[in-house]
Amino acid sequence: MNGWSLPIATHRLALRDFVASDWEVVHEYGSDAEVVRYMPWGPNTEQDTRAFIGRAIASQSEEPRTKFELAMTIAESGRLIGGCGIRISRPDDLGADMGYCLRRDCWGKGFGTETSRALVAFGFQELGLHRIIATCDPENRASSRVLEKTGMRREALLKSDSKIRGSWRDSYLYAIIEDEWRDLNG
Numbered sequence: 001m002n003g004w005s006l007p008i009a010t011h012r013l014a015l016r017d018f019v020a021s022d023w024e025v026v027h028e029y030g031s032d033a034e035v036v037r038y039m040p041w042g043p044n045t046e047q048d049t050r051a052f053i054g055r056a057i058a059s060q061s062e063e064p065r066t067k068f069e070l071a072m073t074i075a076e077s078g079r080l081i082g083g084c085g086i087r088i089s090r091p092d093d094l095g096a097d098m099g100y101c102l103r104r105d106c107w108g109k110g111f112g113t114e115t116s117r118a119l120v121a122f123g124f125q126e127l128g129l130h131r132i133i134a135t136c137d138p139e140n141r142a143s144s145r146v147l148e149k150t151g152m153r154r155e156a157l158l159k160s161d162s163k164i165r166g167s168w169r170d171s172y173l174y175a176i177i178e179d180e181w182r183d184l185n186g
């Protein structure tokens with residue numbers, strides 16, 4: 001046990017470690033072409049989803065733990081509605097990247113913003129990070145809005161940054177540093 005405060009509780013959600021039995025629900029949204037349209041992965045095969053869950057579970061016992069791939073669940077019911085994660089990608093510089101993915105029937109309900117804010121708070125309060133980044137496809141306006149509502153600022157347009165299903169795609173780079181987050185959450 002690393003001593004992290006998991007699950008992460010928000011107003012409506014609990015962000016918890018994945019367990020093996022989550023794979024079927026994860027596969028429902030991970031194999032939905034519309035859900036993964038802007039993702040560098042998917043649509044998942046059953047094997048892809050099982051491998052992801054296996055990696056997520058394996059990372060839970062790493063010391064030091066640098067990857068937090070978490071199930072997004074409705075706190076009241078425990079219903080799994082998506083996945084999210086924060087990964088310490090630059091430990092010497094206290095930097096991490098984060099992301100999220102929601103099943104389609106949960107879009108437009110504020111769950112992405114609630115999750116994103118919780119991941120940023122976890123990163124600064126629990127992990128002691130200095131900087132957190134996220135990327136999104138410029139055509140994914142909903143994700144851009146989520147990141148901006150979280151307090152992140154768009155820093156760059158990364159040209160031909162990701163190869164998604166055979167095509168090179170641009171990415172917006174968003175970031176927030178701890179001082180900015182503290183100012184917003186005074």
